Amino acid sequence: MFEAFVAICMLASGDAQGGAAPQQNCRTALLPGYASKDPSECEAAVVANPPPWLTRTNAEAPFCDLRPRPHLAFVEAGPGLFIHRGAIAEPDSENAGDVSNIAFIIGERSIAVIDSGGSRQVGEQVYLAIRAVSDRPISHLILTHMHPDHVFGAEPLREAGAEIVGQQNLPRALADRAGSYETSFGRLIGSHSFLGSRIIAPDRTVAAFESIDLGSRVLALQAWPTAHTATDLTVVDQSTGVLIAGDLLFQEHAPALDGSLKGWRAVLDDLSQISAHRVVPGHGGPILAWPQGREPLGRYLGVLEADTRAALEAGLTLSGATAVIGAGEAGHWQLFDLYNPRNATVAFTELEWE
Structure with a gap:
């Protein structure tokens, strides 16, 4: 089966100090909806009715090629x-x-x-x-x-x-x-x-x-x-x-x-x-x-609420509270240090105004 593709590009900035000219940064994108067993039919279809967004993009002419194998595992x-x-x-x-x-x-x-x-x-x-x-x-x-x-x-x-x-x-x-x-x-x-x-x-x-x-x-x-x-x-x-x-x-x-x-x-x-x-x-x-x-x-949401209520009862400021809210859950989750402070902030703000 043949699918339609197009190279979509944007200008990447050059080296200002070295005087290098800007160069194109391109990716070959798949255009679903034009699949055909005949490459000429695929190409005729995509040329006659390309996706509307292509007219607003720095893209080359669409072309058709054999359908590649997927990279995502299901x-x-x-x-x-x-x-x-x-x-x-x-x-x-x-x-x-x-x-x-x-x-x-x-x-x-x-x-x-x-x-x-x-x-x-x-x-x-x-x-x-x-x-x-x-x-x-x-x-x-x-x-x-x-x-x-x-x-x-x-x-x-x-x-x-x-x-x-x-x-x-x-x-x-x-x-x-x-x-x-x-x-x-x-x-x-x-x-x-x-x-x-x-x-x-x-x-x-x-x-x-x-x-x-x-x-x-x-x-x-x-x-x-x-x-x-x-x-x-x-x-x-x-x-x-x-x-x-x-x-x-x-x-x-x-x-x-x-x-x-x-x-x-x-x-x-x-x-x-x-x-x-x-x-x-x-x-x-x-x-x-x-x-x-x-x-x-x-369990995590329960700890988040209990810790937030304890921080409010103790009169902690938002910055002080986010350092302690949910801390006991740190060993149970990946990316904890990235997401828990945000969660603590949202929880503190919500419960503060009950």
Whole structure:
């Protein structure tokens, strides 16, 4: 099978002291949606109807070549349920933003993807991983929340035919943060790996509950009150009894609180009532027993609240409190020193004004 590609470029600054001229920094990007057994048909299709974003990008003429093998590894956790474990790491040029878990589910009629990774490059690899096992249409991309490591790979999956679905607060949250996310992630990942990545809005939203039928395979979507973020959405694959929790569940990777501590604790309790026997967390795993898999996060959030209340009772300032809140959890989580101070700040600010 042949796929369409294009070299997208940006000017890299030269050596001002040595007088070196600026040079182009380019990456060959995959353009889903033009696959064909005939390379001439592929090339004619992409030339006749290129993706609109190409007209706004410093790109060369598209071309077609044989479909490459994917670099992302997915495991089949149940019949037709494939899961990729993202790195337990900060986004950087080596991982290109591949630091969160991604899933896809194959029904008799079509395929749904849950989360898309932290760059267009990762989204392209998700597409290739799907095509390595199935040629069924990719009908849906479900985004579990707003954070950049879950959403920057969305555009190539939309180009492949997916309708993007998110929680009702997601469009506004992404619109408000698109510029800062693109700046911060571009800096972390580096311009080469991040080329072609941008935030795009979901096509429709879920306010409470919704079902998606992929053909004899129903996915149950549920929107949640503010918890990890104000945009959290979960998916239950009813065929396998697997809950895909997004970042409402962390394992190994230190949790990140960007919403409400009390809300997250309440939602975690409610999640425990969902009829599922396994769960895919947003980080770690990639698949755990449920509800047992919630225990480390539940413990951490409980410690965060207890320590914050003790700091407030002791009259500590915010700077003094962040040094002690959650400290006893340090040995249980990777990246703890990076995320716990942020969590302590959010918890202190929330509980201070009860």
